[in-house]
Amino acid sequence: MPVVTVTTNAFLQLAKSELKAFGFPELPLVLIPHPYGQVPRERAMAVAEKAAQEVLDQLERAAPRRAALA
Amino acid sequence: MGGPAARRIDLEDSLDAINDDYYSRGWTDGLPIIPPTEARVQRMLAGTRRAPGDLIGIMPPHQGQVTVEKVAVNAVMAGCAPSYLPVLLTAIEIVCEPAFNLYGLQATTNPGGPMLIINGPVRQEMDVNCGHGCLGPGRRANATIGRAVRLCLVNLGGSVPGVADKATHGFPGKYSFCFGENEEESPWEPLHHERGHARETSAVTVGAAAGTDNILDSSDSTADGLLTTLASGMKSHGSNPMVHPGTYPTLIMSPEHAIILAREGLTKAQVKQQLHERTGVPLEAFSPELLRKRISKDRGNISAGLARPLVTPEDLTVVVAGGAGAHSVWVNTFSCPSVTRLIGV
Numbered sequence: 001m002p003v004v005t006v007t008t009n010a011f012l013q014l015a016k017s018e019l020k021a022f023g024f025p026e027l028p029l030v031l032i033p034h035p036y037g038q039v040p041r042e043r044a045m046a047v048a049e050k051a052a053q054e055v056l057d058q059l060e061r062a063a064p065r066r067a068a069l070a
Numbered sequence: 071m072g073g074p075a076a077r078r079i080d081l082e083d084s085l086d087a088i089n090d091d092y093y094s095r096g097w098t099d100g101l102p103i104i105p106p107t108e109a110r111v112q113r114m115l116a117g118t119r120r121a122p123g124d125l126i127g128i129m130p131p132h133q134g135q136v137t138v139e140k141v142a143v144n145a146v147m148a149g150c151a152p153s154y155l156p157v158l159l160t161a162i163e164i165v166c167e168p169a170f171n172l173y174g175l176q177a178t179t180n181p182g183g184p185m186l187i188i189n190g191p192v193r194q195e196m197d198v199n200c201g202h203g204c205l206g207p208g209r210r211a212n213a214t215i216g217r218a219v220r221l222c223l224v225n226l227g228g229s230v231p232g233v234a235d236k237a238t239h240g241f242p243g244k245y246s247f248c249f250g251e252n253e254e255e256s257p258w259e260p261l262h263h264e265r266g267h268a269r270e271t272s273a274v275t276v277g278a279a280a281g282t283d284n285i286l287d288s289s290d291s292t293a294d295g296l297l298t299t300l301a302s303g304m305k306s307h308g309s310n311p312m313v314h315p316g317t318y319p320t321l322i323m324s325p326e327h328a329i330i331l332a333r334e335g336l337t338k339a340q341v342k343q344q345l346h347e348r349t350g351v352p353l354e355a356f357s358p359e360l361l362r363k364r365i366s367k368d369r370g371n372i373s374a375g376l377a378r379p380l381v382t383p384e385d386l387t388v389v390v391a392g393g394a395g396a397h398s399v400w401v402n403t404f405s406c407p408s409v410t411r412l413i414g415v
Contacts (some may be wrong), residue, residue, distance in 0.1 A: 014233065
């Protein structure tokens with residue numbers, strides 16, 4: 001199943017080391033700027049929309065790879 | 071089940087050079103370590119009957135395989151005596167269980183780390199400080215057992231500040247947080263007995279501590295007055311128990327405070343009940359956004375227009391420790407349980 005992990009830039013190192021620890025260093029990451037919890041609503045929506053599009057792009061890129069492996 | 075043996079490395083036979091090397095590799099807590107030579111590790115392993123290759127658990131976030139030998143290596147580095155190893159192994163077993171949520175504790179922006187409370191005769195055998203200054207410096211057992219836990223979290227779990235340890239500030243208790251209950255001066259049953267173990271056994275309790283707040287009350291001579299003061303120290307709007315209810319904080323009571331409550335006939339369970347009732351904060355006292363985004367997501371801690379840091383009275387751990395003085399310590403926490411287990415061999 002294609003997977004994309006969403007993380008903030010402040011947690012990028014942790015995310016990369018976790019992917020490595022679990023044996024999936026190549027899993028795609030989508031970064032959002034930190035912090036995201038205390039920003040104005042308009043800013044939060046803009047970040048979410050950009051991240052959602054990047055997630056879709058990554059999943060679409062993963063689908064052909066998966067088909068080729070099948 | 072067995073795990074991989076600790077790696078052997080050859081270094082110049084110099085305390086300074088070894089410390090420089092370990093520090094540069096990120097294998098310390100910043101303080102100098104005792105070099106874990108094979109001879110020292112062997113002496114440490116004599117403190118347990120368990121085989122060096124026994125697998126204790128898998129330590130997050132880096133999923134390190136934790137063996138008895140690797141714990142012994144970190145115990146040597148921390149300065150532990152071999153007799154401390156069974157306590158350390160039991161504590162490490164607890165934190166490695168997925169239900170303890172060490173993954174969260176290691177990687178959170180909260181300042182938390184494991185807190186160890188020791189009960190039973192092992193306190194005397196290891197000279198654990200349960201009295202004056204028991205949360206501070208001065209005793210080898212308190213200082214090094216907690217430190218060994220931290221070194222395991224770094225070297226086996228990958229808890230390097232800024233990398234996998236994402237604490238915004240951390241707190242000094244992350245170097246070591248280990249003390250014994252002052253059972254001899256407590257008016258109540260000791261913690262491990264309260265949790266079902268025979269009084270004469272030795273046990274270690276592990277929870278999460280995210281800072282200590284001193285509560286001074288040298289004025290109140292009645293339970294009602296003292297409970298009012300204690301409760302006031304437990305209901306900060308921004309504390310983890312208030313913002314993320316369902317956590318397990320600890321109140322470390324001085325013997326003097328405990329005796330004021332006990333002499334009016336209050337049991338430990340009744341004290342918890344009283345504190346649960348008295349720590350309600352009116353919802354209108356919170357800032358509007360905090361109330362809307364966090365506090366109002368009622369997780370069982372809101373009733374009659376009041377939000378509490380405890381979902382149930384039993385969520386609070388009450389332990390008696392410290393020396394003379396009218397102080398108690400509120401130990402803020404993170405989303406980890408408080409687990410008590412008999413110390414193995």
